[in-house]
Each structure stands twice: as structure tokens, then as C-alpha cells.
Amino acid sequence: MLRSLFIIFFYQLLGEAIQKIFEINIPGPVIGLILLLLSFIFFSKKLTQSKKIIKEISVTSNQIINYLSLLFVPIGVGVVMHINYLGDNLFKIFSIIIIGTLATLVFTAFVMEKIINLEKKNGKRR
Amino acid sequence: MAKEDKLYKIWVYLQAEPLFWITLTLGAYLVGDYLYKKSKLNPLVNPVAISILIVSSILLFLDISYDRYFDGAKFIHFMLGPATVALAIPIYEKRNLIIKEIKPIIFSIFIGIPFAILITFYLGKFFGLSDEIILTMMPRNVTAPIAMGISELIGGIPSLTAIITIITGIIGASLGTFVLNIFKIKSMSARGFAFGLASHGIGTARAMSKNKTAGVFAALAMGLSGIATSVFVLIIIKFLF
Numbered sequence: 001m002l003r004s005l006f007i008i009f010f011y012q013l014l015g016e017a018i019q020k021i022f023e024i025n026i027p028g029p030v031i032g033l034i035l036l037l038l039s040f041i042f043f044s045k046k047l048t049q050s051k052k053i054i055k056e057i058s059v060t061s062n063q064i065i066n067y068l069s070l071l072f073v074p075i076g077v078g079v080v081m082h083i084n085y086l087g088d089n090l091f092k093i094f095s096i097i098i099i100g101t102l103a104t105l106v107f108t109a110f111v112m113e114k115i116i117n118l119e120k121k122n123g124k125r126r
Numbered sequence: 127m128a129k130e131d132k133l134y135k136i137w138v139y140l141q142a143e144p145l146f147w148i149t150l151t152l153g154a155y156l157v158g159d160y161l162y163k164k165s166k167l168n169p170l171v172n173p174v175a176i177s178i179l180i181v182s183s184i185l186l187f188l189d190i191s192y193d194r195y196f197d198g199a200k201f202i203h204f205m206l207g208p209a210t211v212a213l214a215i216p217i218y219e220k221r222n223l224i225i226k227e228i229k230p231i232i233f234s235i236f237i238g239i240p241f242a243i244l245i246t247f248y249l250g251k252f253f254g255l256s257d258e259i260i261l262t263m264m265p266r267n268v269t270a271p272i273a274m275g276i277s278e279l280i281g282g283i284p285s286l287t288a289i290i291t292i293i294t295g296i297i298g299a300s301l302g303t304f305v306l307n308i309f310k311i312k313s314m315s316a317r318g319f320a321f322g323l324a325s326h327g328i329g330t331a332r333a334m335s336k337n338k339t340a341g342v343f344a345a346l347a348m349g350l351s352g353i354a355t356s357v358f359v360l361i362i363i364k365f366l367f
Contacts, residue, residue: 005208012211025279025356027271029210030349036214041221058219061212064205065341068331069174070155071206072295074199075270076178079292081185081192086289092253093290096263100245101298101324102305104267108238109311109320115230116313 003053004060011036141190147198154180167336169303174328175296210269210327213345216334220342227315231346234316238323239354242267243362257367262286264359266294269326272352276359291326298325299332314339322347 015032043050086093140146158176165171185195250260262282265273270291277287306317318340321329326348334341
């Protein structure tokens with residue numbers, strides 16, 4: 001548990017450092033995610049010891065991810081407390097968010113499912 | 127009278143402690159999560175939305191400032207970073223499935239992200255919003271820190287972008303399932319991917335709680351769309367403004 005927490009924190013720290021040094025537009029934790037993923041792919045074939053560590057991290061990270069929703073509550077409360085910032089545009093902005101988000105969701109899922117099915121068909125023919 | 131006075135003193139002491147606000151947040155989330163599970167994971171009973179409503183009503187009722195609340199809640203907020211890094215594990219575990227669907231993944235990013243940006247732009251124009259507000263809204267489908275960065279870069283208002291981004295996440299997470307069902311999208315990979323692309327972390331949390339494959343594709347889409355949106359927004363606004 002402690003070892004996996006250390007590794008996760010360490011990769012975030014690494015991500016934050018890289019973000020600051022190279023002034024990249026991607027947040028540190030996302031860079032940390034990419035680095036951790038690359039390390040897994042790289043090390044999993046090299047060492048037998050690393051399989052054990054990956055398994056250990058997997059237990060810890062699944063526990064954190066289970067409560068992913070909880071972690072958005074503090075910032076969400078901030079949104080409610082500052083909702084007046086949207087001012088006169090409140091109704092318009094809400095309408096755009098609702099229409100835009102749902103349209104994007106359906107459009108993306110629709111396109112992706114079509115391509116997946118197309119791939120499947122092509123795969124069968126081969 | 128003396129007893130009330132003592133109670134008041136205890137209250138004044140407790141509400142100044144970060145512990146009080148952490149406990150309140152956890153308690154509100156437990157209520158939200160209980161109702162979510164009780165409703166058999168009905169997306170409308172979104173645990174994030176419920177906990178946010180409980181906590182905000184209590185803050186408003188007791189006249190507590192957000193800064194005071196966040197003094198405690200920041201310890202929960204802090205875990206967002208490590209949790210993002212931790213998403214590497216489910217992605218790694220499902221790597222074979224991701225490699226298998228690599229073509230649909232790349233295509234969907236290249237089609238979905240411009241769609242997300244353009245629909246926000248045209249809806250903004252349709253509703254007659256100012257250019258500044260439209261720019262503020264354009265990166266709203268990606269995770270808040272990226273969205274704020276883009277907003278600053280293109281001349282939007284970052285703090286407003288953060289608010290709009292979070293609302294986008296909650297709307298996608300709570301209403302997305304219905305529209306996907308109406309349009310009869312069955313593939314868990316496609317559904318999850320759309321959640322991550324259109325409503326970032328909050329959508330990913332919803333997908334994760336429902337189905338592991340959907341969750342992994344959501345996490346992947348969230349990361350990819352963060353990167354792709356930064357690039358596409360800059361290209362698109364060159365043509366539009």
C-alpha cells in the first residue's frame with residue numbers, strides 16, 4: 001500500500017516537474033499517467049519483480065478510482081457557490097452545455113461504434 | 127442560556143477546523159453513493175451532484191464561505207492528482223483491447239474533438255453570446271486544469287471556464303446514459319469513450335462505476351482529448367475569429 005502510494009505520488013511529482021520545466025499545456029497528473037503507463041509497458045517484460053509491484057499498485061489504484069466521484073465534490077461545491085459569476089448568461093450557458101455535451105456524446109459514440117463494426121466486418125472477410 | 131452559549135462556542139471552534147468540512151464532504155458523499163446504489167446506478171441519481179447539493183445547501187444555510195469550506199475540503203481535492211495518475215493501471219490492464227480498437231480510437235478523436243469545439247462555437251453564436259464568453263466555453267469538454275490553460279491562451283476567462291467545465295462533466299455524467307440509450311449505442315468501448323471525450327473526469331467516474339471496459343475507454347478518451355483539444359482549439363479559432 002505504502003509502496004504503491006509512493007510510486008503514484010512520485011509519478012505525479014515527475015509529471016508536475018516535466019510540465020513546469022518544458023512549460024507544456026498538459027497538467028502534471030496526466031503526464032504522470034502517461035509516464036506510469038510507459039513504465040509498465042517497458043518494465044513488465046524486463047523484470048519478474050515488477051509484475052509483483054504492478055499487482056500491488058493495481059490494488060491501491062483500484063481503491064482510489066472507486067472513489068473518483070468523491071474527489072470532484074469540493075470543486076463542484078465551488079461551482080454552486082460561484083454560480084452567480086455566469087451572470088445574465090446563466091440560462092444561455094446552461095442551454096449550450098446541455099445541448100452541446102449531449103450532442104458530442106451521441107455523435108462520438110455513434111461514429112466510434114460504426115467504425116468498430118466496420119473493422120469487425122473487414123476482419124471477418126480477411 | 128449558559129448552555130446555549132457553550133454550544134455556540136463549540137460550534138465556532140469546530141467550524142474553524144478543517145476536519146469538520148472533510149467529515150461533512152465524506153458524509154454527504156456516503157449519502158449520495160447510498161442513493162446511487164439504492165437506485166441501481168440510475169444516472170440521474172448522480173452521487174457527485176447529490177453530494178454537491180447537500181454540502182452547498184449546508185454552507186449557504188450556515189452562511190459559511192467557500193474559502194473556509196475549502197480549507198478542509200482541499201485534502202479531498204488533493205487526491206484528484208494521484209487518482210488521475212492511478213488511471214494508468216486500468217488502461218494498462220485493458221491494453222490488448224485498446225490496441226485492438228486503435229483505429230476507431232484515433233478516428234473518433236479526430237472527428238469528435240472538432241465536433242465538440244465547433245458545436246460550442248455555433249451554439250454560442252446562435253444564443254448571441256459575446257466572443258469572450260464563447261472562447262471561455264470552447265475548451266469545456268476537457269479536464270478542468272487543461273481547459274483553464276487553453277482558455278487563458280485563447281483569451282477566455284479561466285475561472286469561468288473551470289465552472290463551465292465542471293457543469294459539463296455533471297450534465298454528461300447524469301444525462302449521457304439516456305441519450306446513448308435513445309440512439310441505441312451498444313458498444314461499451316464507444317459509450318465509455320464518448321463519456322470521457324465529452325465530459326472528462328466526472329463522465330469517466332460515471333463510466334467506471336458502471337462498467338470496467340467503458341471506464342477504461344473513458345479514461346483514455348479523457349487523456350487523449352485533453353491533448354487533442356489543446357491543438358484543435360488553436361487551429362479552429364484561427365479560422366473562426
